[in-house]
Amino acid sequence: MIERSLVIIKPDGVERSLVGEIIKRFENAGLKLVGMKMVWIGKKFAEEHYHAHSKKPFFKELVEFITEGPVVAFAIEGVHAVDNARRLVGDTSPHRAAPGTIRGDFAHLSMEYASKKGLGGKNLIHASGSKNEADEEIRLWFTKEELHSYSTVHEKHVF
Numbered sequence: 001m002i003e004r005s006l007v008i009i010k011p012d013g014v015e016r017s018l019v020g021e022i023i024k025r026f027e028n029a030g031l032k033l034v035g036m037k038m039v040w041i042g043k044k045f046a047e048e049h050y051h052a053h054s055k056k057p058f059f060k061e062l063v064e065f066i067t068e069g070p071v072v073a074f075a076i077e078g079v080h081a082v083d084n085a086r087r088l089v090g091d092t093s094p095h096r097a098a099p100g101t102i103r104g105d106f107a108h109l110s111m112e113y114a115s116k117k118g119l120g121g122k123n124l125i126h127a128s129g130s131k132n133e134a135d136e137e138i139r140l141w142f143t144k145e146e147l148h149s150y151s152t153v154h155e156k157h158v159f
């Protein structure tokens with residue numbers, strides 16, 4: 001039940017100076033940071049990260065969006081970390097994301113609106129969609145040496 005998940009603050013989140021605010025939400029929930037980096041990914045890496053969407057009509061725009069500036073990627077660890085990260089992030093389309101979630105609090109556009117404008121859906125953040133996706137994505141983004149095992153006080157009081 002203790003899992004790891006991959007979270008990426010997308011270029012819109014970095015450019016809007018929301019990095020600290022977003023990381024704080026995961027820390028507040030007791031999820032442990034086990035790896036972190038800022039990186040400006042290229043087209044090939046973006047296509048690999050989003051390979052499951054390669055046949056989708058928004059794929060080209062999505063790759064353009066995720067490569068338009070640096071991102072902050074981090075791996076978190078905790079109980080049901082994959083589901084918990086998705087819960088904090090909110091619905092894919094910010095107009096449907098509940099207040100209190102990252103997408104619901106800091107964005108409001110819809111995927112339909114983005115598509116109409118020919119843009120990737122700027123929704124601030126990525127979080128792995130399943131345990132398998134998380135394992136695959138963490139392997140893609142981090143080497144073993146970049147992932148750390150240590151104890152936090154949360155493990156005594158929250159885990």
Ligand code: UDP
Pocket residue numbers: 053058061062091092111112114115119120121122123125126127129
């Ligand atoms: N996306 C988009 N247009 C769409 C649907 C998705 O640009 O119609 C983008 C959006 O940035 C989303 C990403 O593609 O976060 C990956 O889509 P997915 O369905 O996996 O959503 P997520 O897992 O990020 O909530």
Ligand code: MG
Pocket residue numbers: 127128129
């Ligand atoms: Mg997804």
